[in-house]
Amino acid sequence: MSVHTYWIVDIDATAGEAPALADKVRQWLVEQEIIQPGIVTERTVFHAGEGDVGPFVCPHCGATxxxxxxxxxxxxxxxxxxxxxxxxxxxxxxxxxxxxQSGWAYGHLGFGFVEGRMLDKLRDELAALTGHRLRVVHEHL
Structure with missing residues (x-):
């Protein structure tokens, strides 16, 4: 049986900011009645599991x-x-x-969900809440 986790990763949060932002987002998720099984607040490479890391998009010129x-x-x-x-x-x-930009994300703060519905909308809401850039990573194990 395979396991899917959808990560919304704050790629701007520092190690020092991550715990306070996690609490802020956790509170918002509870208020919105969205179940959140756990929040990662340490330096983590959020990877796709069995999925591939590429392609890579250059942050300067946009070449793939x-x-x-x-x-x-x-x-x-x-x-x-x-x-x-x-x-x-x-x-x-x-x-x-x-x-x-790739199939992975690197950050100190990640929010994991077992369902992928409404991820783009949720990413946008969390970006507005944190004021940071966020990426979605689909982990498949």
Whole structure:
């Protein structure tokens, strides 16, 4: 049996902000009568499980790439040490792997849901509540 989790990830929240924002969002979810099984408030790579990480979209030029060396910068970002940058073959700029758009998200705050209905609307509501950029990751195990 496979398990699906839909993560809405705050890619702007710092480690220091994550607990207070989690409480704020948790309170809103309770007020809206939306069941929330748990909130992640630590440095996490929210991945797709059995799904693929790519394609990657450059945060500078918008070029899409399907085969980039994502593992070393992902490990560096997760450990909080070393170089987490990924270079764009199209424009030559480098950015943290966390800034690249892909099937994964990197953050200190994530909200997990077992149902994917209304995720886009919920993402927009939580973005308005936190004032941060949010990404949706579909984890399939």
């Amino acid at each position: 790439h399907f085969d980039l060396p994502w593992s070393p910068p992902t490990e560096a970002w997760y450990e909080g040490e070393g170089d987490s940058s990924l270079g764009c073959p199209a424009c030559g700029t480098s950015s943290s792997i966390a800034e690249w």
